[in-house]
Amino acid sequence: MPRAGLSHNAVVRLACEVVDAGGPRGFTDLTLAKVAAEAGVAPPSLYKHVGSLAALRREVAVIAVRELTAAGTAATVGRAGADALRALAHAWRRYAVEHPGRYAATQIGADPDDPADARLNEAGAESVQVVAAVLQGFGLPEERLIDAIRAARSSVHGFVTLELGGGFRMRHDVDQSFDTLVTMLVAGIEALARNDHESSPPRSPR
Amino acid sequence: MPRAGLSHNAVVRLACEVVDAGGPRGFTDLTLAKVAAEAGVAPPSLYKHVGSLAALRREVAVIAVRELTAAGTAATVGRAGADALRALAHAWRRYAVEHPGRYAATQIGADPDDPADARLNEAGAESVQVVAAVLQGFGLPEERLIDAIRAARSSVHGFVTLELGGGFRMRHDVDQSFDTLVTMLVAGIEALARNDHESSPPRSPR
């Protein structure tokens, strides 16, 4: 009986491959049976390396979120302001398009209070931190920063989700649509920074 | 042996209730067993009224998409331009927040070529048509209209998806963030209508 020589990390790596191979549905369709088949091992054997399917999913999610964060930071080093935001948005989408399954993994909802989700929560916070850092450069008032972060995440995430889900049916260049979205986003955040500097204390909405 | 008096529509209605009862995960967690329990019937009996779980899901999705469309049209009657877009966005989000499970159902990807998805495809097209109709009022150039539609859908869909998925952790008013997003969206589309006769937006680097 030859040993497969598995390990915790090896199993997680295989799971990532299975997820990648499954396209946008890859994460939802992730199954211990598939990972076991990939590893050339019987399904129960995986429990020697991983607590459960849910735990494995979490691991994959953590990896995916970290990769997404890394892609974002890599794309924004040495850039600032609109330039950085544009690069971040494109890097984000690029990752999602190249790894649809893993991107889907990042959509998993983590319970802020569940210790099992601690690493995932932390990874998520770091990911948002990248967006926050880029938006810092726009000189937004403190309380608008969060609105801006949410707007940026929403726009890009929504676009990518719809794109991957086949939501864009029209015969029209998707890249161009994304460019337009990013342009709108940048303009919107710049406007937010302008409009809100002046009427900051009294809060008079023009 | 008393009869339950089921019918195709009755089963679908029950499925909708199950989905509603399950919160944001309601659609994913939809199961024939639950519907059968709700109907007071053994699971296999459902097959007399419904082809499969997948088919039932599709039915629920069609209903959800149509309801979303109806909410959008109802909110925009008698309005135009920015006013209409704002109302549409808020109606969209309201539906999602009030029916998280059904909204999740609308995210299902329909195969444009699969005849089984025909009604779902049609419903989706009608839904997009509402957005298109509202954006017509902005006087955008023809080829920018699709970009604008995609941007609007992306922003709002992304926001509610993150909101429902617990993606907004900061202690900051979510309603206000959404207002800000909508304001940015409206401004962005107005800007698109104004300065977009001159040139296309710059292509993204890389």
Next chain:
DNA sequence: CATCCTGGCTAATGCGCGTAGCTTTACAGC
């Protein structure tokens, strides 16, 4: 009254997760 369709049922299959408990491998220590 006989018939037949309809809508329920039970039984059984297949698949996936997860548990229990056995076996063998690889390595540490002697």
Next chain:
DNA sequence: GCTGTAAAGCTACGCGCATTAGCCAGGATG
């Protein structure tokens, strides 16, 4: 080199769910 032990595999099993097959009641229709 020998042996003991923990780790890493296995098979067998139980559970829940979808789905198929085939049985049965019961009410409408002739």
